[in-house]
Amino acid sequence: xxxxxxxxxxxxxxxxxxxYPVSHSRxxxxxxxxALQTNQHIQYELLQVSPEKLxxxxxxxxxxxxxxxxxxxxxxxxxxxFCDHMSERASTAGAVNTLAFQGGEIVGDNTDGIGLLRDLAxxxxxxxxxxxxxxxxxxxxxxxxxxxxxxxxxQSLRIANRTLxxxxxxxxxxxxxxxxxACRFNVVxxxxxxxxxxxxxxxxxxxEAPPYPAAAVSNNTFCYDLAYGLKPTPFSIWAxxxxxxxxxxxxxxxxxxxxxxxxxxRGVRPDTAPVLKQMTIAA
Numbered sequence: 001x002x003x004x005x006x007x008x009x010x011x012x013x014x015x016x017x018x019x020y021p022v023s024h025s026r027x028x029x030x031x032x033x034x035a036l037q038t039n040q041h042i043q044y045e046l047l048q049v050s051p052e053k054l055x056x057x058x059x060x061x062x063x064x065x066x067x068x069x070x071x072x073x074x075x076x077x078x079x080x081x082f083c084d085h086m087s088e089r090a091s092t093a094g095a096v097n098t099l100a101f102q103g104g105e106i107v108g109d110n111t112d113g114i115g116l117l118r119d120l121a122x123x124x125x126x127x128x129x130x131x132x133x134x135x136x137x138x139x140x141x142x143x144x145x146x147x148x149x150x151x152x153x154x155q156s157l158r159i160a161n162r163t164l165x166x167x168x169x170x171x172x173x174x175x176x177x178x179x180x181x182a183c184r185f186n187v188v189x190x191x192x193x194x195x196x197x198x199x200x201x202x203x204x205x206x207x208e209a210p211p212y213p214a215a216a217v218s219n220n221t222f223c224y225d226l227a228y229g230l231k232p233t234p235f236s237i238w239a240x241x242x243x244x245x246x247x248x249x250x251x252x253x254x255x256x257x258x259x260x261x262x263x264x265x266r267g268v269r270p271d272t273a274p275v276l277k278q279m280t281i282a283a
Contacts (some may be wrong), residue, residue: 014065015265016045018057019072022230026279027070030258030283033278042067042266051075055082068265069099070258073202076110076140084106094173095143098261101277109264112141113148115257116198116226119154123252123276126196126222128152134194134216135159136185136202136235138166141226142237145218146170150178153240157181160188160213184209193218197244199235217242226250251280 017027023046047069054075059082061069072081076095081084083096083106084098090096096108120126131154135142138161149157159179161167167182171236174180183189194216212235217223223239228249231239239247257277263269 002053003160007091011043012041012043013067013265014045014061015068015070016047016061016150017070017072018047018049018054018075019046020050022046022072025072026228026254027258029075029106029220029261029281030255033275034259034262035184037270037275038262038266040266040268046095047230049075051078054161058082058099058106062106067101068134068261070261071097071099071175074139077143079106082106084107089147092147093143095140097140097144097257100264109261110144110259111257111264112144112253113146115255116145116224116253117148117152118256118272119252120196120224124163124222124248125255128196130155131149131195132192132212133157134188136197136199136212137161137171138170138182139200139202142200143173144181145168146174147177150174150180152176156192157240158183158184185213188216194265195219197221197223197239199223199227199233201235202227212242214238214242217244220245223247227252228254252276255279 008076017025025046028044028046035042076097079096086108090108090110093110096110097112098109121156129152132147134156136158159167159171159182162185164182164184171180171182207229221244225233225235227233227253236247236249255272259270259272
């Protein structure tokens with residue numbers, strides 16, 4: 001006599017992360033730890049997909065039984081075009097980092113903002129209310145974090161980018177939500193010190209160092225790189241050399257946003273503290 005309940009519990013649901021490049025991603029390790037912690041049976045894959053093949057790859061993953069995807073650089077804004085529905089925070093951001101396949105439809109969400117806030121406010125104890133914030137870069141990651149940061153009522157939020165146009169579009173998009181402005185990297189105003197500088201460029205992944213504005217850093221500035229690595233990123237090295245009070249890579253945001261995605265997919269939010277500890281020790 002067979003035990004049907006045992007067969008049911010061994011069904012493995014497929015998830016993955018799509019990006020270009022994606023080989024650096026630690027998401028498979030994180031979701032494997034979440035699954036072990038919560039007794040969920042999942043498989044999580046690395047999927048390197050170039051921009052012109054994004055829609056085809058997503059629909060193929062869905063068609064072959066995949067349950068959900070994380071979306072990373074450089075696809076977060078483009079993927080909104082393929083969503084049947086989007087959460088309010090994804091619509092506000094104009095960017096998606098989490099897809100769930102439900103009833104034949106593609107549902108987009110964005111967990112970047114809540115992931116960053118949880119790491120900054122809960123894990124790291126950074127005060128955001130009344131802070132002067134500078135974000136470097138104007139891609140999909142920036143779109144995902146500006147709204148949640150403005151909800152914390154900072155004194156100011158400035159987006160700097162190589163070209164003004166992309167930064168200005170994001171600033172205009174969020175102008176009704178708070179004091180947000182845009183500028184180029186080489187003309188960042190430094191009349192007042194920044195309490196928090198967030199690097200949202202992909203330069204850390206490419207081994208490049210954009211012209212970070214050293215004059216924007218004081219000995220009270222907290223520098224946070226959305227990128228992460230086994231070695232310090234170019235931004236984190238620059239921040240320390242510029243005299244920042246503290247320089248942190250984005251391991252915490254990575255784990256926290258992953259936990260929100262996991263909750264969307266599986267209906268349970270894992271405990272992030274032991275996973276974050278394990279990831280940073282490994283780093």
